Amino acid sequence: MSYLEIKKLQHSYPKSEEPTFSNISLTLDKNSTLAIIGPSGEGKSTLLRCIAGFENIQDGSIQLGENYLCKSTNSSLSTNLPPEQRNIGIVPQNSCLFPHLTISENIAFGLFKLNKSERETRVNELIEVMQLTKCRNSYAHETSGGQQQRAALARALAPKPKLLLLDEPFANLDNELKTHLHDFLNTALKQEGITTIMVTHSQRDVEKLAKHIVELKDKKMNILK
Amino acid sequence: MTFTKYFSVAISLLVIVPIFFLIFESLLIESDVLAHIIKYELTANLRNTFALTISVCALSAVIGVYFAWITTRYNFYGKTLFEKTLILPMAIPAYVYAFIYVGLLDYSGSFQSWLRPLMSYDDNLIHIRSLPGLILILTFSLYPYVYLITKSAFKSISQNQFDCSRSLGLSSRQTFFKLCLRSIKPWLSGALLLVAMECMADFGAAAIFGIDVFTTSIYKSWFGFHSIASASFLSLFLIATALLLVFIKSQFDGHNLTAYKTEVNNEPLSCLTVTRSKNMCLFLLSLIFTILTFIIPALQLIIWALEIDNISYIYNFLKYSFNTILLSFLGALACALTTFFLISGKRLYFKKSNLILKLQDWTLPIGYALPGAVLAVCIFLFMTFLKDLTGLTLATSSLVTLTLAYLIRFIAVSYNKINNDNKRIPKSYDEVAQTLGLTGLSQIYRLHLPLLKKSFLVGFILTFIDICKEMPLTLMTRPYGWDTLAIKIYEYTSEGEWELASLPAIAIVVIGLIPIVMLSKSSGAHNELS
Amino acid sequence: MIYKLLIFILSLTLLPACTQKNNEVKDDTLFVYSARKEHLIKPLFEKFTSQTGIQVKYVTDKAGALLQKLKAEDENSPADILMTVDAGNLWKAADSQLFEAANSRVLSKNIPPHLKDSNNLWFGLSVRSRTIIYNSEKVDASNLSTYKDLGSPKWKKRLCLRTAKKVYNQSMVAMFIEQYGIAETEEFLKSWVSNLAAPVFSSDTAIIEAIDAGQCDVGIVNSYYLGRYIKKNSASKVKVFWPNQKSSANKLGVHVNISGAGILKSSKNKKKALALLEWLSSKEAQTQYAQLNYEYPVLSGVPLDAIVSNWGEFKQNTLNMSLAGKNQGQAIKLMDRAGYK
Secondary structure, eight states, X not given: OOSEEEEEEEEOOTTOSSOSEEEEEEEEOTTOEEEXXXXXXXXXXXXXXXXXXXXXXXXXXXXXXXXXXXEEETTEEEEEOOGGGTOEEEEOTTOOOOTTSBHHHHHHTTOTTSOXXXXXXXXXXXXXXXXXXXXXXXXGGGSOHHHHHHHHHHHHHTTOOSEEEEESTTTTOOHHHHHXXXXXXXXXHHHHTOEEEEEESOHHHHTTTOSEXXXXXXXXXXEOO | OHHXXXXXXXXXXXXXHHHHHHHHXXXXXXXXXXXXXXXXXXXXXXXXXXXXXXXHHHHHHHHHHHHHHHHHHEEOTTHHHHHHXXXXXXXXXXXXXXXXXXXXXXXXXXXXXXXXXXXXXXXXXXXXXXXXXXXXXXXXXXXXXXXXXXXXXXXXXXXXXXXXXXXXXXOXXXXXXXXXXXXXXXXXXXXXXXXXXXXXXXXXXXXXXXXXXXXXXXXXXXXXXXXXXXXXXXXXXXXXXXXXXXXXXXXXXXXXXXXXXXXXXXXXXXXXXXXXXXXXXXXXXXXXXHIIIIIHHHHHXXXXXXXXXXXXXXXXXXXXXXXXXXHHHHHHHHHHHHHHXXXXXXXXXXXSOOHHHHHHHHHHHXXXXXOHHHHHHHHHHHHHHHHHHHOOOOOSSSHHHHHHHHHHHHHHHHHHHHHHHHHTSOHHHHHHHHHTTOOHHHXXXXXXXXXXXXXXXXXXXXXXXXXXXXXXXXXXXXXXXXXXXXXXXXXHHHTTOHHHHHHHHHHHHHHHHHXXXXXXXXXXXXXXXX | OHHHHXXXXXXXXXXXXXXXXXXXXXXXEEEEEESSOHHHHHHHHHHHXXXXXXXXXXXXXXXXXXXXXXXXXXXXOOOOEEEESSHHHHHHHHHTTXXXXXXXXXXXXXXXXXXXXXXXXXXXXXXXXXXXEEETTTOOGGGOOXXXXXXXXXXXXXXXXXXXXXXXXXXXXXXXXXXXXXXXXXXHHHHHHHTBSSSOBSOHHHHHHHHHHTSOSEEEEEHHHHHHHHHHOTTOOEEEEOOSXXXXXGGOXXXXXXXXEEEETTOSOHHHHHHHHHHHTSHXXXXXXXXXXSOEESSTTOOOOHHHHHTOOXXXXXXXXXXXXXXXXXXXXXXXXXXXX
16 A cells, blocks of 8 residues: 555635646655656645645545545545644755754754653754754854755654655755755655655756656646656 | 944943933932832832833733734734734823823723712722733833834744744644744844833823832932932932843844845745634724724823813914924934944944944943933933033033933834844845945945835834823923923823813824824835845 | 935034024023923913013923922023922922022012011912812711811721822921921821722822712812812812811911922023012912912912802911921921821
8 A cells, every 4th residue: 555645636726716736646655755847836836735734625635654634525624634743744945944043953843742862862863864063053044055955854854754745955056966965865765764755847856866756737747757 | 434433432322421420429329318218118119110010011922922923824804904003002102091091990080980870889990090000001002012023023934934833743823832932032022121111111100000110219219309319329220120121131132133034935924814703803802902002092082182172272282293293303313313323333344243332232222211300310410510520501401402312212212123124134235235346335325224224214213203202301301492292291181181181192192193104004015124 | 425415404403402502592581490380370471571571481390300400500590480389399499509589578568478488589479278178968067177187087988188299298298297296297197098098199180080979088189179170060069178277376277388489599680580570479460370270379369269269268377388398308208107108
């Protein structure tokens, strides 16, 4: 049985007549990486937000593991887990580190359920993997773009989510940084053993990273790999 | 560079100089007077002031942050209107609230007089002239500062940050407390500092309520015992407390505020629609609050004004209104200009934190903590000193004295505002400008001014409103023919003539409303420095 | 460019300020520092100007602040006259060497000796009696007698007083100290406090309103506040009672206070200042005092306002008003000890 199962998903914004996308279905195995590519404005980010729980679906269902994250028939939601209960990590396009906290505090943000020493261990673990040791006590604006991206990734990974969503992780990065991030993602995802979906508009960026690639175009999904 | 340095030091000294006179004068203290005051009233007054300040700060924080949050985050019926009406109380001085609500709710006031025959009871139902009453009234008057400042601060939180927090396992409510509130700490603490200082310096409202606060002791030593020395000594306490508060506030400042500049693509928090019942709730809450803080006072003032039968009063008010506007304008201009030059100088010439800058940051709030009357006395003492030293006599009452006094007293208001916004403009802007050939004055004119224009305006408006409401300082240093509306209110209320006081009160509120409406328009369109 | 603009604006605003720098007034203008409020002095001054051609400028403020100002300005003060609404403040001004003696036959003739300084440093210009008022529907006037009696148990929870911070009460207690001595005064003040029906009020008018509304039955106010109140509320139940009419020696008579003035040493216009003072003690001005504000003139034979004359005649206490100032410090301490806020 696949880990993530999306069936006939439809979404539309409250004020628009046409749906953002409809009849989207896909499945994903555990520990694998999926890339969703497609031109901008087609609804890729919206799809991620639906999975994360920030948008309500109009039709279809999303199932993660054994639980339904949300289920809807003809615009009436029968199940809708709030985002904080879905255990899904997100890394938005602009890293979005909390400006009033240091890098290590950012990473520790989602670990409030652990006790102090467990928290410290986990944070140190991630800082090492992401090579953030030098800037662990700096604030976001004091670090470089690449460091911020890695920190955001570490923050999302810290609570060991079931699913990780990355929105345009390679945007705003030069080639060298892209390669850098590639490697990090590879290591991190393998080490953490985490199911990942990333959204990007460039296929080239994810050829080597993703096991599966789908394209979201004209409100439909085409499997490319 | 030297001019800027001297200017900076000069302004800081200007604010500190009164303290030297207080210290100097305190040395002449008559021990019996001070002993008497300490024994019979100081503890009680301190307790009252402490309780008052803490309660007002807490209440204003809760109310201000609550309304700032719901108007930022939720769409509810009437929201766009309430966003603006919630600021309106800023136009009403605390002492006006005081005489309105005492006049309305006390035993012999209109409300209880109407209620008594209906309920056939004789006791006082509403003990308005009490500490809780005063706390409530000061909260009405001061929460708008918290509301305005935190509302602007919430704009620095992006929807993405909010979502990240939720994806990390925190519910919306937890996110509000752990993320939103924590990240606006510097702004919130700045606003509460202002509120605390206003509470400590308040005298008019407390007098009408009959609550003895710390400033009561100061006035008593001065007017009652004619002991300037004791009054000076007690004032030093006030200043020490103010410095303590500034210190506490600085602990909340955290690190460099440059962090808070909104990243280009991050959208601010989105406005959510709410369920019908919640919508009704928010609407009712906002409505009730607006009624309490604005509609009722305004109505009462109008009713009283209509009872005045002497038309000649009305003509005089044009003159007093003109005086009020002009003096407030002068004072606010002086403050804003001085702040602007201080900040510009800071950006241009002070690379890192400097002793002079530290001095500036610590001394400027002091003027705000000094009660107006005490400041005026310091000015008089200074003039005596100057006369003794040099034989030069300056007028104790002149526009120059008055403007300087306003500068010392209120510079903290605009400095606070413009400084905070200034910190959010990264140094890189200046560096880029330098490489493009802009230095010194041209940098100020072409870079700082456009960037800080909005803050400049907001700081100017806030100071203008504050000076409009100011009374004791103006009373003591105004030249002949420059009576203001605040002074007239004092003259009538001290004689118990509420109806006559209503007309100047209405005028002050109207004059204050104009800049407030400008303020709300500017904060609506205001998209922080991007 | 912007600097030039700023300098221009600044100089515009400073220009009028500089010309006012020494507050120089023309020779035929008098400058009065007044603790009496504007709407009460303006009509008088205007009348004076219309009759004599001498302009009168004035600045109003609390007496303590005016004293401080005068001390700071010293001989360069632009002020010619200091006017206050309480004898204690006049005494303090004299004690601070601010006044110059004015030996004037007119003033000596018009003003009774207990209402002016014995060295002619200051002069009372109107009398305000601080007397007992009561709810005529709930109180029988025969139950009232003296100020001290307000402390007796029959007035438990029926008394309303103004705050001890107001100078009128301080002067009254200062006179009590002279009449009864410190210990006895402290005693009966304590008993007053225990009879209070409500926390002390911030104004006399509020006391009258409270009595009318029924919150308390007796109180002590300056009579002119009652005059103003009755003018607006003719159906009011509040009436005046003159206490201490049967007392003996220096306790005899209603406690009175004065609003008054003195010529300042720093005045450059002493002759004209004296003219103003003399005019203020004349029949014309004294009538205005009476009609404008329901006060009692110092000059005898001046018609009172109708409401005031309805209250009837009374014996006033004739201790010299300077005692109000001499004993003020003691009075305040005493009130603190008695718990009178």
